[in-house]
Amino acid sequence: MEQSAWARMSTEDPGHSAAYVERFRRLAAQGMDLAGEARLVDAMLPRGSRVLDAGCGPGRVGGWLAGAGHTVVGVDGDPVLIAAAEADHPGPRWLVGDLAELDLPAAGIPEPFDAVVCAGNVMTFLAPSTRGEVLRRLRTHLAPGGRAAIGFGAGRGYPFEDFLDDARGAGLSPDVLLSTWDLRPYAPGADFLVAVLSRS
Numbered sequence: 001m002e003q004s005a006w007a008r009m010s011t012e013d014p015g016h017s018a019a020y021v022e023r024f025r026r027l028a029a030q031g032m033d034l035a036g037e038a039r040l041v042d043a044m045l046p047r048g049s050r051v052l053d054a055g056c057g058p059g060r061v062g063g064w065l066a067g068a069g070h071t072v073v074g075v076d077g078d079p080v081l082i083a084a085a086e087a088d089h090p091g092p093r094w095l096v097g098d099l100a101e102l103d104l105p106a107a108g109i110p111e112p113f114d115a116v117v118c119a120g121n122v123m124t125f126l127a128p129s130t131r132g133e134v135l136r137r138l139r140t141h142l143a144p145g146g147r148a149a150i151g152f153g154a155g156r157g158y159p160f161e162d163f164l165d166d167a168r169g170a171g172l173s174p175d176v177l178l179s180t181w182d183l184r185p186y187a188p189g190a191d192f193l194v195a196v197l198s199r200s
Contacts, residue, residue, distance in 0.1 A: 001100060002127035010078065017080035021058045025088070028060070036181040037119040038064035040194070041149050045070065049114040052141055053092070054099055054134075055122030057081045063089025065117075073109060075102060100130035102137040112143035119149075119181075123163065124156035131158070135170035142199055148172060151181060151194040160193045172197040 010016050028034060038061045041051065047069045053062035056074030058081050066072040072092035076082050077099070085094040095107065099122075104110075116138050126134055138148055150167075154160065164174060177186035178194040186193060 001098075002129045004077065004125055004127045004130070006078065006125040010080075017078050021081065021084040024058055024060060034060050035064045037061050037117060037149070037151065038068070040181050040183070041065060041115055041117045042068050042070070044147060044149070044196070045115055050111060050143070052104075052113040052116045052138075054102075054116055054118040054138055055120065055125075056085060056094065057120055059085030059089035059092065059094060061117055061119050062092050062094075066091045073104065073113075075099065075104075099126070099134045099137065102134070102141065104141060112146065113141050114143055114146050116142060116146070116148040117150075119151050121152045121156060123150060123152045124158045128157075131163075132166045132170055135167055135172060139171045139199055144199070146199065147175065148197045149194065150197065151192065154191045154193070160190075163193070164195065167195065167197055168200070171200045173200045 024034065042065060050071045051065050053072055053074035056062050056076045059074055062072040062074040066089065074085055074092055074094045075097045077097065079096045082094045082096050123131065142148065152158065174195055175198050176196040178184060179186045179190035179192055181194055
């Protein structure tokens with residue numbers, strides 16, 4: 001399988017993941033608002049919903065959602081980030097795994113999810129050949145009526161139009177397109193996309 005951009009960066013710079021963790025710990029200690037993505041997802045759900053944090057990194061989104069009363073499973077391919085999630089945000093179930101091979105029932109988690117959140121430009125770090133497969137696997141983990149909230153920036157090698165085509169090919173239809181996690185409408189030329197998608 002083609003290696004992801006994140007895996008390449010981590011191989012080239014063994015301290016890359018640890019530096020990423022420390023950056024967000026510093027931002028949190030400074031009182032920065034790091035929960036915008038989580039608040040949007042929380043607003044989509046009744047309390048006590050099941051949420052999959054896909055590409056969870058060090059757990060800032062899934063940890064906040066767990067604190068809000070949701071049942072959270074986070075998956076990331078980087079064991080350094082998962083170790084940080086476990087240390088900083090106990091409660092959710094954090095798993096090391098490749099999103100292109102995501103099969104949570106095989107890991108003993110058979111229940112589907114009311115929402116999937118994929119924040120932090122995760123989609124742009126994926127190997128291009130795996131993007132469609134990742135979206136298909138996210139869809140298979142959604143419960144009927146469940147939705148996925150996926151956000152990433154422009155200029156990162158994954159044009160928004162291509163992403164939306166891939167999403168439709170994976171059986172995900174756009175319900176709402178935004179240009180920020182704080183609900184500003186999407187317009188052509190926006191430098192960020194937040195897509196709320198449902199199962200077709």
